[in-house]
Structure formats: C-alpha cells, structure tokens
Amino acid sequence: MKRQFLRLSVAALLVATAFTACKKDKGETNEEEVITTLQLTFTPQGGGSPLVYKFEDADGPGGAAPTIDQIVLAPSKSYDVALQLLNKTANPVEDITEEIEEEAAAHRFYFTPATGSNITVSGLDKDANGVDLGLHSVWTTTAAATGSVKVTLRHYPAVPPNKAAADAVDSQKSGTDIEATFTTKIQ
Amino acid sequence: MQLAGQFNNRKEYDIVRASSSKTPQLNLSISTLSEDISWEHPSWHNLQGTVGVAAMQQDNAYAGRYFIPNYQSNTWGAYVLEKWARHRWELQAGARYDNKHISTNRLLSGGSSFDQYDFQFSTFAGSVHAAFKPGNHWKINSALSLSQRAPHVNELLSNGIHHGTATYEEGDINLHPEKGINLSLGVQWHNEANTLSAEVDVYHNRIDDFIYRQPVPEEPVLTIAGAFPKIRYQQADASLTGLDLSVVVRPRQSLEWTSRASLLRARNRQIGDWLTQMPADRFSTALAYNFRDHKKLLGSYVSVEWQQVLEQTRIPDESQGKVDYKVPPAAYALINLHASTTIPLTARMPVTVSIGVRNLLNKVYRDYLNSMRYFADEMGRNIYLRLKLPITSRQ
Incomplete structure (x- = not known):
C-alpha cells in the first residue's frame, strides 16, 4: 500500500513538472519572414518626378485581401525601375531588398508583360556572375494600351546557387517567393 | 492503470533569406499526458466486462507563422464494455461518454490581436455487436452503433496556409459534434480445404453534421507569393454506404491469389447531392508465390499486384458554379512487385529483408484524395x- 502510494506521488510529481515545463505564453511573437510589400519606383528617363506603384498585403497571407496598384505610364517613354521588398508588419519596417542584394546569386526576378500591354522590360541588373537579378530594370512603353505585368521572384536553394542565364521562370532549380500581377495602363 | 506522456516538436522550414533561415518558419510543440484506469470484472455466466475512465491533457503551442492557435485541451471519459460468448454466439455491448474542453487563444482575422475562445463538448457513444457462426465455414458479424465525435481543433480554428499541402485552410468555430448511426454486416466463408475463402462487408453510416473539407474555388487566397486554394471546414447531414469484398x-x-474491391457511395443528404473529396471505387488483385522454408530462409515469397482506381464521377453538381479547383483526375492502374524473406540469425533474432517496386511502369497519375493533385x-x-x-527482451 505504502509502495503504491509512493508510485502515485511520483506520477503526480511527473505530471506537475511536465505541465509547468511546457507552459508557454499565449500569443507569442511571430518570428517568421513576412513580405508584405513589393514596391516599384519608376523614374522617367530624361527627367520627371518618380512614380511609385505597389502590391501590398499589409496583414500578410489571409485576412484582408492585398491591395494592388494599377501601373499607369506615359506612351513611348522609358523608365528606370527600382524594386523594393518590405515587411511592414515589423516595427521599424524591415527592408528585405538588402537581403536579396546580399544573396543576389540565389535570386532572380522575372517580368512578364501580357501580350498587347505595349511594355517591354529589359536592362535587368546582374549578380556577381553576370546573370540577371532584376532589382533594377528598364521599362519601355509604346502606344496607349491596357494590359498586365507579372512580377515573379525565384529563389535558388542550392548551395552554392546554381542560377544560370537560360533558366526559365518555372525552372526546377528554383522556387517561387513572390508572384504578383499588376494591371497596367499606358495613357 | 496506464499513464502515458508524449512530447512532440515539429519544425517546418521554408526557403527564406539568410537572416531568418536558421529558425523554423513554423514551430509546433505538443505535450500530451494521458491516464487510463480500467477494471475487468470477473467472468460471470459467460459475461466478461471492462469498465474504465480515461483522461487526457494536451498543451499545444506554436511559434512563427500562424496556422492554428495555442490551445489547451482537457478530455475525460468513462466507458463500459460487456462481452458474452456461448456456443456459436458472441455478443458485445458498450457505452462511452466523453467530455472535451478546449481553451484557445486565437488570432483574429486580419489582425495581430488575440482573443480567448473556449469550447466545451460532451459526446456519447453506444454500440451493440453480434457474431454468429452457423457452421464451420461461416461467420456472420453485425453491429449497430450510435456515436458522436467532437470537432478537432484544426477543424474549428485553423486559419492560415498549410505548407504541407499549399492550401489555405479555414476552420469554423461554430461546428458542433457529428452524430452518427452506423450499421454494418459482414459475412466470412471458406471451403473445407481452405483453398477458397471470401469476405463481404457492407456498411451504412448516417451522419448528421458530418464535418468535411470543402474547396472554395470562388475565393482563392491571394498573397504576395501568388494565389493559394482555400479549403473550408463545413458540416452537412451525410450518408456513407459502402461495400468491401475480398x-x-x-x-x-x-500459390495465393487475392482480389479485393472497395466501393463507397457518399451523399450529402441536405442538398441531395454527392459529397465532395470522397474515395473513388478501387479494385486490386495480387498473385503471391510462397517458397518452401529453407533452413536459413523462412517465409519467403514473391508477389505481383495490380491496383485499379476509377475516376471519381460522383462529385457535387457544378451547374450552379464550380465546387472544386480541378475536376477529379482520371482513373489509373498501378503494378507493384514485392519480395520478402526472413533470415533467422539466432532463434530470437529473425531478420526480415524485403525489396519491392511501387508503380513499376512509372505511370503518371494523380489521386483525387491527395490535396497535392492541384x-x-x-x-x-x-x-x-x-x-x-x-528487438525482443529475454523472457
């Protein structure tokens, strides 16, 4: 009887320890990486004030739907475009662009205008190996039109990264980090 | 009396930038304790029985990306099971009561604020089962049970991207327990020489408030990484009728030749339509050759199996709009090979080696039940x- 009681109290002690050990604060902080905002800054070549358009999902995946600006550009013009990625759920706002620059050889942006959009994207900046990166690009418009441009960020997980110039946007070597489609209007 | 504890830590990593790549994107830990006390009463007039109580405490915590909230779940239950066997008859009856309390801290949609939300479920289950052997070659089984099942935490509260299936899952806090009446009948038969045997099981489950996963194709969740299919937990009165044959x-x-068939008809009684995401009819046949035992090789056999899964054509009506992201995939057939032998290294250490090939013909196919089929x-x-x-211990 005494032995049984001893066993029971050991069990009870174990239960108590387990419970205090795994007690965690509820609603703890999120440590995940969130990209809320893809921001494109268009600077007209030959002068003019810059235009800013963004894809923004302020609360991250789920919840409120993202807001997507329409990209409105002037006809027959070239723009220098700078791309920025931000995490606005962090305070202060976290600039993820810097991390992409640091790992340029493992990242690649693709810009895919829909046919008839009258936009061509060229002049992408390169990583250290001379392969397209895309944080900077040149967008050239022709006649007035409406259409869309899909911006895709692909990430190469291999170490060292095996990014090559010929890789297609759906290459098996890379995975999608960002896929955002903007509607466009040339007027 | 049995006491058990388990700690489970699951870390999900994603390919992210260096600064956050060393920490998991989702870190789930579950601590579970369970206690079970049962008492078997002495046999009395061919009657054997067990009564017991069981309890479980679970603490679930996450860090990182939101999918399901932190929660603590406490359940306790009591059951009684009686068995009576005499001559050709065997009867069984049981009853069980369960009480489940879940306290959670859920993330309110669209924000970073949390809300305390508690659930309390009481469920009852009862069953009777009868088995009868009319002769040496026959055995008949039948069972009737009434059961209730409380919704799981993920069915109630998930709200986020499930990275295992790349779907956005949305729970419903208003779900209530499923209530089911299950009927089953089984017949087993074999011939005198035991060269031929067959088994048929038919069942009919009538479940009120059946909880299921409903794809919501009109509301894909758009994120900066593209759109994810949304799946919502819903409930409806359903009936599941099936047949298993071997x-x-x-x-x-x-030489042993085994053939099986498995058929299911699942209806949503509330709207008089088929239920979504239910298994398609399937058939299989396998031929096995058993080698004679050798001194060093026991129970050796080789087998070839052919599996046929039909296309699921019994899906909800789509004339009023789409009810799934993709139509069910086509029927497929697979061929599998398997070989196995057991080498008795010592009397206590039989080592089993098996080798096999699944999908021998390298068939390209998709399965209706796999969320990855999208x-x-x-x-x-x-x-x-x-x-x-x-690994056996010395007796």
Missing part, C-alpha cells in the same frame, strides 16, 4: 529495400 484462392500450397503528379517508380530487426 476473395482468396489457394489452388496449391505455394499542383503535382503522384510519385513515379519507387524502389524500396526494407530491413526489419525485432
């Missing part, structure tokens, strides 16, 4: 080698 032919000692094919030819080493 036939085994042993023309010789060494994006990717099933596995191609898969060759495996298995080694089984039993």
Whole structure:
C-alpha cells in the first residue's frame, strides 16, 4: 500500500513538472519572414518626378485581401525601375531588398508583360556572375494600351546557387517567393 | 492503470533569406499526458466486462507563422464494455461518454490581436455487436452503433496556409459534434480445404453534421507569393454506404491469389447531392508465390499486384458554379512487385529483408484524395529495400 502510494506521488510529481515545463505564453511573437510589400519606383528617363506603384498585403497571407496598384505610364517613354521588398508588419519596417542584394546569386526576378500591354522590360541588373537579378530594370512603353505585368521572384536553394542565364521562370532549380500581377495602363 | 506522456516538436522550414533561415518558419510543440484506469470484472455466466475512465491533457503551442492557435485541451471519459460468448454466439455491448474542453487563444482575422475562445463538448457513444457462426465455414458479424465525435481543433480554428499541402485552410468555430448511426454486416466463408475463402462487408453510416473539407474555388487566397486554394471546414447531414469484398484462392500450397474491391457511395443528404473529396471505387488483385522454408530462409515469397482506381464521377453538381479547383483526375492502374524473406540469425533474432517496386511502369497519375493533385503528379517508380530487426527482451 505504502509502495503504491509512493508510485502515485511520483506520477503526480511527473505530471506537475511536465505541465509547468511546457507552459508557454499565449500569443507569442511571430518570428517568421513576412513580405508584405513589393514596391516599384519608376523614374522617367530624361527627367520627371518618380512614380511609385505597389502590391501590398499589409496583414500578410489571409485576412484582408492585398491591395494592388494599377501601373499607369506615359506612351513611348522609358523608365528606370527600382524594386523594393518590405515587411511592414515589423516595427521599424524591415527592408528585405538588402537581403536579396546580399544573396543576389540565389535570386532572380522575372517580368512578364501580357501580350498587347505595349511594355517591354529589359536592362535587368546582374549578380556577381553576370546573370540577371532584376532589382533594377528598364521599362519601355509604346502606344496607349491596357494590359498586365507579372512580377515573379525565384529563389535558388542550392548551395552554392546554381542560377544560370537560360533558366526559365518555372525552372526546377528554383522556387517561387513572390508572384504578383499588376494591371497596367499606358495613357 | 496506464499513464502515458508524449512530447512532440515539429519544425517546418521554408526557403527564406539568410537572416531568418536558421529558425523554423513554423514551430509546433505538443505535450500530451494521458491516464487510463480500467477494471475487468470477473467472468460471470459467460459475461466478461471492462469498465474504465480515461483522461487526457494536451498543451499545444506554436511559434512563427500562424496556422492554428495555442490551445489547451482537457478530455475525460468513462466507458463500459460487456462481452458474452456461448456456443456459436458472441455478443458485445458498450457505452462511452466523453467530455472535451478546449481553451484557445486565437488570432483574429486580419489582425495581430488575440482573443480567448473556449469550447466545451460532451459526446456519447453506444454500440451493440453480434457474431454468429452457423457452421464451420461461416461467420456472420453485425453491429449497430450510435456515436458522436467532437470537432478537432484544426477543424474549428485553423486559419492560415498549410505548407504541407499549399492550401489555405479555414476552420469554423461554430461546428458542433457529428452524430452518427452506423450499421454494418459482414459475412466470412471458406471451403473445407481452405483453398477458397471470401469476405463481404457492407456498411451504412448516417451522419448528421458530418464535418468535411470543402474547396472554395470562388475565393482563392491571394498573397504576395501568388494565389493559394482555400479549403473550408463545413458540416452537412451525410450518408456513407459502402461495400468491401475480398476473395482468396489457394489452388496449391505455394500459390495465393487475392482480389479485393472497395466501393463507397457518399451523399450529402441536405442538398441531395454527392459529397465532395470522397474515395473513388478501387479494385486490386495480387498473385503471391510462397517458397518452401529453407533452413536459413523462412517465409519467403514473391508477389505481383495490380491496383485499379476509377475516376471519381460522383462529385457535387457544378451547374450552379464550380465546387472544386480541378475536376477529379482520371482513373489509373498501378503494378507493384514485392519480395520478402526472413533470415533467422539466432532463434530470437529473425531478420526480415524485403525489396519491392511501387508503380513499376512509372505511370503518371494523380489521386483525387491527395490535396497535392492541384499542383503535382503522384510519385513515379519507387524502389524500396526494407530491413526489419525485432528487438525482443529475454523472457
């Protein structure tokens, strides 16, 4: 009887320890990486004030739907475009662009205008190996039109990264980090 | 009396930038404790029985990306099971009561604020089961049960991207327990020489408030990484009627030919339509050759199996709008090979070695029940080698 009681109290002690050990604060902080905002800054070549358009999902995946600006550009013009990625759920706002620059050889942006959009994207900046990166690009418009441009960020997980110039946007070597489609209007 | 504890830590990593790549994107830890006390009463007039109480405490915590909230779940239950056997008859009856309390801290949609939300479920289950052996070659089983099932935490509260299936899952806090009446009847038969045997099971489950996963194709969740299919937990009154059949032919000692069929008809009684995401009818047949035991090799056999899964054509009506992201995939047939032998290293250490090929013809196919079917094919030819080493203690 005494032995049984001893066993029971050991069990009870174990239960108590387990419970205090795994007690965690509820609603703890999120440590995940969130990209809320893809921001494109268009600077007209030959002068003019810059235009800013963004894809923004302020609360991250789920919840409120993202807001997507329409990209409105002037006809027959070239723009220098700078791309920025931000995490606005962090305070202060976290600039993820810097991390992409640091790992340029493992990242690649693709810009895919829909046919008839009258936009061509060229002049992408390169990583250290001379392969397209895309944080900077040149967008050239022709006649007035409406259409869309899909911006895709692909990430190469291999170490060292095996990014090559010929890789297609759906290459098996890379995975999608960002896929955002903007509607466009040339007027 | 039994006491058990388990700690489970699951870390999900994603490919992210260096600064956050060393920490998991989702870190789930579950601590579970369970206690079970049962008492078997002495046999009395061919009656054997067990009564017991069981309890479980679970603490679930996450860090990182939101999918399901932190929660603590406490359940306790009591049951009684009586068995009576005499001559050709065997009767069984049981009853069980369960009480489940879940306290959670959920993330309110669209924000970073949390809300305390508690659930309390009481469920009851009862069953009677009868088995009768009319002769040496026959056995008949039948069962009737009434049961309730409380919704799980993920069905109530998930709200986020499930990275295992790349779907956005949305729970419903208003779900209530499923209530079901289940009827089943089974017949087993074999011939005198045991060269032919067959088994048929039919069942009918009538479940009120059946909880299921409903794809919501009109509301894909748009994120900066593209759109994810949304799946919502819903409930409806349903009926599931099925048939399982198997036939085994042993023309010789060494040869065994097994065929199986499995059919299911699942209806949503509330709208008089088929239920979504239910398994398609499937058939399989396998031929095995058993080798005679050798001094060093026991229970050796080789087998070839053919599996046929039909296309699921019994899906909800789409004339009022789409009810799934993709139509069910086409029917497929697979051929599998398997070989196995057991080497008795010592009397206490039988080592089993098996080798096999799944999907021998490298067939490209998708399965209706796999959420990945929206994006990717099933596995191609898969060759495996298995080694089984039993660890037994000295008696």
